[in-house]
Amino acid sequence: MNKIISKENFSENVVSLDIEAPLIAKARRAGHFVIVRIDKDGERIPLTIAGSDIEKGTIRLVVQKIGVSSTKLCSLNVGDYIEDVVGPLGKATHIEKFGTVVCACGGVGTAPMLPIVEALKKAGNKVIVVLAARTKDLIILEEQMRQYADEIIIMTDDGSYGTKGLVTNGVENVINREKVDLCVTIGPAIMMKFVSLLTKKYNVPTVASLNTIMVDGTGMCGACRVSIGGETKFVCVDGPEFDAHQVNFDEMMMRLGAYREQEQAAFAKYKEQL
Amino acid sequence: MLNIKNNYNTENISMELTNRTAAWREELRKAMKNKERTEITRVNMNELDGEYRSRNYEEVNQGLNKDQALLEAKRCLDCLNPSCITGCPVNIDIPSFIKNIERGAFLEAAQVLKMTSALPAVCGRVCPQERQCESQCIHLKMGKKAVAIGYLERFAADYERESGSISIPEIAAKNGIKIGVVGSGPAGLSFAGDMAKKGYDVTVFEALHEIGGVLKYGIPEFRLPNSIVDVEIGNLEKMGVKFIKDCIVGKTLSFDDLKEQGFKGLFVASGAGLPNFMGIKGENLIGIMSSNEYLTRINLMGAAQDQFDTPVLKGKRVAVIGGGNTAMDSVRTAKRLGAELAMIVYRRSEEEMPARIEEVKHAKEEGIEFRTLHNPIEYYGDEKGRVKQMLLQKMELGEADASGRRKPVEIEGATELIDVDTVIVSVGVSPNPLIPNSIPGLEVSKKGTIVVNENLQSAIPMIFAGGDIVRGGATVILAMGDGRKAAASMDEFIQKK
Numbered sequence: 001m002n003k004i005i006s007k008e009n010f011s012e013n014v015v016s017l018d019i020e021a022p023l024i025a026k027a028r029r030a031g032h033f034v035i036v037r038i039d040k041d042g043e044r045i046p047l048t049i050a051g052s053d054i055e056k057g058t059i060r061l062v063v064q065k066i067g068v069s070s071t072k073l074c075s076l077n078v079g080d081y082i083e084d085v086v087g088p089l090g091k092a093t094h095i096e097k098f099g100t101v102v103c104a105c106g107g108v109g110t111a112p113m114l115p116i117v118e119a120l121k122k123a124g125n126k127v128i129v130v131l132a133a134r135t136k137d138l139i140i141l142e143e144q145m146r147q148y149a150d151e152i153i154i155m156t157d158d159g160s161y162g163t164k165g166l167v168t169n170g171v172e173n174v175i176n177r178e179k180v181d182l183c184v185t186i187g188p189a190i191m192m193k194f195v196s197l198l199t200k201k202y203n204v205p206t207v208a209s210l211n212t213i214m215v216d217g218t219g220m221c222g223a224c225r226v227s228i229g230g231e232t233k234f235v236c237v238d239g240p241e242f243d244a245h246q247v248n249f250d251e252m253m254m255r256l257g258a259y260r261e262q263e264q265a266a267f268a269k270y271k272e273q274l
Numbered sequence: 275m276l277n278i279k280n281n282y283n284t285e286n287i288s289m290e291l292t293n294r295t296a297a298w299r300e301e302l303r304k305a306m307k308n309k310e311r312t313e314i315t316r317v318n319m320n321e322l323d324g325e326y327r328s329r330n331y332e333e334v335n336q337g338l339n340k341d342q343a344l345l346e347a348k349r350c351l352d353c354l355n356p357s358c359i360t361g362c363p364v365n366i367d368i369p370s371f372i373k374n375i376e377r378g379a380f381l382e383a384a385q386v387l388k389m390t391s392a393l394p395a396v397c398g399r400v401c402p403q404e405r406q407c408e409s410q411c412i413h414l415k416m417g418k419k420a421v422a423i424g425y426l427e428r429f430a431a432d433y434e435r436e437s438g439s440i441s442i443p444e445i446a447a448k449n450g451i452k453i454g455v456v457g458s459g460p461a462g463l464s465f466a467g468d469m470a471k472k473g474y475d476v477t478v479f480e481a482l483h484e485i486g487g488v489l490k491y492g493i494p495e496f497r498l499p500n501s502i503v504d505v506e507i508g509n510l511e512k513m514g515v516k517f518i519k520d521c522i523v524g525k526t527l528s529f530d531d532l533k534e535q536g537f538k539g540l541f542v543a544s545g546a547g548l549p550n551f552m553g554i555k556g557e558n559l560i561g562i563m564s565s566n567e568y569l570t571r572i573n574l575m576g577a578a579q580d581q582f583d584t585p586v587l588k589g590k591r592v593a594v595i596g597g598g599n600t601a602m603d604s605v606r607t608a609k610r611l612g613a614e615l616a617m618i619v620y621r622r623s624e625e626e627m628p629a630r631i632e633e634v635k636h637a638k639e640e641g642i643e644f645r646t647l648h649n650p651i652e653y654y655g656d657e658k659g660r661v662k663q664m665l666l667q668k669m670e671l672g673e674a675d676a677s678g679r680r681k682p683v684e685i686e687g688a689t690e691l692i693d694v695d696t697v698i699v700s701v702g703v704s705p706n707p708l709i710p711n712s713i714p715g716l717e718v719s720k721k722g723t724i725v726v727n728e729n730l731q732s733a734i735p736m737i738f739a740g741g742d743i744v745r746g747g748a749t750v751i752l753a754m755g756d757g758r759k760a761a762a763s764m765d766e767f768i769q770k771k
Contacts, residue, residue: 023526037483043575043584044483068583084483086520215575215584218481218522219706220491220547221567225558232551232558237708251558254659258560262585 002085005058007078010140013065014108015074016050022057024049024087030115031093031209031241034059035217037084038072045069046214046236048112048186049088059085062111062140067263068270089217090240093207097124099181102204103149104171104195106132106187110141112209113186120184121148128153130170132187136161167191168198175202182207185244189256193249200245208244210235213258226252291382292370292389294352299373308351316419317346324639328609331495334636335399335428340380343429347376350421353412358423361410363755364390364397364464368407372426381441384434387427388443392467393460393506393754395435396489398428399498401751402630435505442512446473451768454479454537456523456709459487460750461543461741463510464757470513472765477516477537479523481708484574487545488750491574492566494603496610497633500573524712529737539736539764542724543757544709546742550702552595556653557699561587561661565600565700569607578611589696591615593664595650596700597627602637604698609640613696617643619650621669621682647671647682648690653697661697666690703747713737721746729763730756738764 003020010016024034033048051060065071076082093116101120105113110131121127127148132155133139139161145152153170154162163170167187174180175198183206185195192208199206212224212235219237226235227248233239290296320336321327327334338346350372358368367386374383387394403409403424411420434440451474455462458480466476484490489503511517521527523540532540549564551557568586576582592608594601597620609616618637620627623646627634638644648666656662668688671680705722717725717733723746724739726732732739740756742748 023521027526027528041576041582043582084520086481086483086522086526088525089522215567215570216482216547218547219708220549221570222549222551222564223567225551227558232553234548237706251659255558255560257658258587258660259585266583266585 001081001083004076004078004080004082005056007076010062011137013074014062014138014140015065016060016062016111017073017076018053018056018058018060019082019085020057021059021085021087024085025052025054025057025059028052028059028088029092030095030119031090031112032088033090033112033217033240034061034085034087035089035214036061036073036082038069038076039083042072042083043069044084044215044217046089046211046217048209048240049115050111051115060111062108064108067267071267071270086217090236091238093119093184093241095119095123100126100128100179101182101184102128102130102171102174102180104130104132104167104183104185104187106167106191107138108140109187109191109209110145113184114141114144116184116186117145118148121150126150128174130155130167130174131162132156132167132170132191134158166194168194171195172198175199175204180204183244185209189249189253192244192247193253196244196247196249206244207241208247209240210242210247210252211240212252213256226255291374291386292367294354294369298377299352302373302376303352306348311349311351312413312416312418314345314349316349317342317422317425319422319425321636324636324641327496328606328640331610333499334496337432338425338429343375343380343426344378346422346426347372349413350376351412357410357412358407358421361407363406363751364758366390366407366427368423371430372421372423375426375430380430380433381437381439383430385441385443387430388441390758391754392464392510392757393503394427395431395502395506396460396498397751397754398424398426398431399502400493402749404631406751435502440505440509442509443467443471445471445513448475448514449473450475451539452477452535452537453764454523454532454540455543456540457481457487457543457545457741457743458485458507458517459543459545459741459753460489461545461753461757461760462487462541463507464754465541465543465740465761466515466757467510467513468758468761469765470510470515472761474765476514477518479521479527480517480519481522481544482574483519485517485519491570492600492603494569494573494607496606497603522708522712524709529713539738539768541757541760541764542709542713542732542737542739542743543741543753544706544743546703546745546747547706548704548722549699550704551699552650552701554651554653556655556661559653559655559661560659561589561695562653562697562699563587565594565596565604565698566703568604568698569600572607572611586611587696589613589694591694592696592698593617593619593650593692593694594698594700595619596702597622597629597646598700598702599629599633601698601700602629602633604700605642606637606640608696608698609642615643616641617645619648619666620644620646621649622679623647623671626679649682649684650697651689661694664692664694664697666692703742705743705746709743729767730760731763731767735767
């Protein structure tokens with residue numbers, strides 16, 4: 001059982017939770033994730049660790065309400081307990097001095113990007129963050145990003161904040177302006193796909209953090225499998241980060257839809273009960 | 275024969291239960307002639323009806339009643355040199371427990387089992403006895419059926435559990451030495467039980483949120499009810515074994531962390547949980563999954579039951595690829611989830627199937643179709659990416675291969691296209707690299723198994739390993755045997771220091 005120590009609402013649908021998990025707080029590195037089971041009847045869902053406080057023994061998870069489990073998690077309050085939290089899982093982000101790195105993130109993908117930006121900066125890189133969202137209210141963690149980023153470019157679909165346009169417009173502007181040695185992208189699969197297509201055009205090495213369906217998160221089942229350069233890999237143990245130019249994003253998006261009908265039915269039923 | 279003596283306090287009681295020359299036992303042997311004993315027909319297990327049980331999760335085998343057990347126990351000749359014991363990976367004193375049943379001392383029979391086995395109710399259910407203890411029974415040499423050792427083991431263990439007076443094995447004085455176990459599957463549990471008996475302070479670390487490994491996520495309720503596994507785990511807790519869930523050694527806690535906390539030995543029993551896929555076209559379509567995923571969703575996560583959040587794809591036409599016990603478990607589960615067609619697709623013939631004969635029989639009784647000498651070569655999906663058809667290559671048997679089994683060979687041009695909406699891939703497992711990769715200095719083979727010496731000791735002296743992480747995918751009882759052996763070796767290693 002893991003206690004919720006603090007909670008912050010980033011927006012109507014996005015919540016940040018600090019959860020007591022001292023061993024994970026100590027062991028985790030940028031890029032790691034945890035598997036969470038909210039209650040006894042709950043499913044196991046993967047969530048990337050957005051930060052930790054070793055002294056307090058807490059890890060930070062940023063969750064967006066999209067279905068039954070995420071909504072259950074967002075509705076928990078300080079003092080409530082989560083049934084199971086296991087981790088840190090996956091391979092940590094490979095950090096070294098690359099030169100100039102563009103970090104392209106969208107939506108809740110911004111949260112797991114934060115520790116990567118921090119680590120890249122500490123390794124001596126010039127870090128440019130492209131922060132994208134549909135609208136101004138959905139831009140999160142801007143201030144925290146500013147602590148480490150050399151530059152922040154904000155993109156909104158509707159132009160309500162920063163520059164109007166997509167994350168790819170922001171990334172392309174940087175590439176046209178200066179030499180980029182690496183791009184890191186975290187966000188919805190469709191966003192990562194288009195970032196990858198763009199950087200491939202410019203030959204900029206790109207790493208994407210994949211967010212597939214998982215069950216155990218320890219390499220036991222293969223629910224999270226993806227095709228990387230034509231080979232099947234398990235995101236939970238071989239990833240979650242891969243060379244974006246090798247990822248079969250279309251297959252990955254197709255597989256993400258495997259349980260869409262059941263998920264929608266369960267969510268409708270859950271909302272009815274509330 | 276009685277190697278138990280070395281590992282177990284030879285208190286009067288234990289001796290009395292296992293001493294072949296004890297008065298009660300001499301008397302039993304004299305009570306009946308061997309000829310009369312061999313003429314008794316082997317008992318049949320009571321089972322639920324095939325049609326009825328294929329629609330629910332009730333345990334198929336119903337166990338023996340007292341009369342059946344008493345009669346079956348009479349068949350055992352109480353051999354002077356019982357070869358059955360050599361067939362048992364944990365060397366249960368088989369004649370002693372059976373003779374206790376014969377004299378009606380059922381609780382004592384259970385005590386004998388627990389001297390060497392941490393999980394008798396589990397082994398009595400899932401061991402392939404026909405290839406182990408029962409394959410060595412003297413009756414076979416006389417052209418008769420072997421004594422039903424597995425059924426009797428299950429009877430004694432079940433009797434004890436249901437009696438409510440479960441005995442805890444004798445435990446040596448606590449020595450205060452901390453020992454860690456990675457993984458709570460059969461190897462880890464068996465090791466933990468033995469080390470607790472020897473007086474060690476044992477902590478088992480489990481990555482999942484439930485204790486039991488494959489006994490919980492893999493083997494279904496209709497073959498091994500979780501409640502039975504829980505009782506056996508409860509016994510280990512009563513013996514002082516501590517269990518920590520949601521904890522991955524090498525990830526949550528490093529090997530150095532454990533050393534700092536004063537652990538003097540570590541037994542790695544993390545299993546071979548990495549499922550193999552065939553690497554054929556279309557295998558990543560929706561609706562195609564490993565047996566591990568399918569069974570974990572259903573057995574561990576409660577998918578298919580209303581109140582649980584985990585979903586599962588309930589197929590109408592389900593193909594399970596493979597011929598092992600996991601394949602049988604998967605296909606019988608699919609039938610119970612309402613599949614109209616649930617079939618096994620296996621590239622060799624039924625004779626070569628690695629599954630237990632009993633499981634194949636049960637599957638057939640439940641209406642499972644068998645398509646042997648067929649092998650999938652490609653899957654086709656619909657516009658949403660869900661599998662809708664599979665192309666099967668027809669096979670024939672050629673020469674025997676290195677494993678001694680006849681090799682399946684493709685019949686050129688002979689293929690068959692079959693409509694399916696769910697495919698469960700059950701073609702074996704590989705060692706999970708998660709733990710080996712997390713402990714620097716551990717020697718690992720090309721296949722990913724941890725390299726150990728004959729004492730199950732790894733390249734790092736304080737780390738021992740056993741079960742599937744050393745063997746690749748094997749059986750529950752072999753894993754338990756390794757646990758027992760590793761406990762004896764580690765004890766010797768620590769005591770020598």
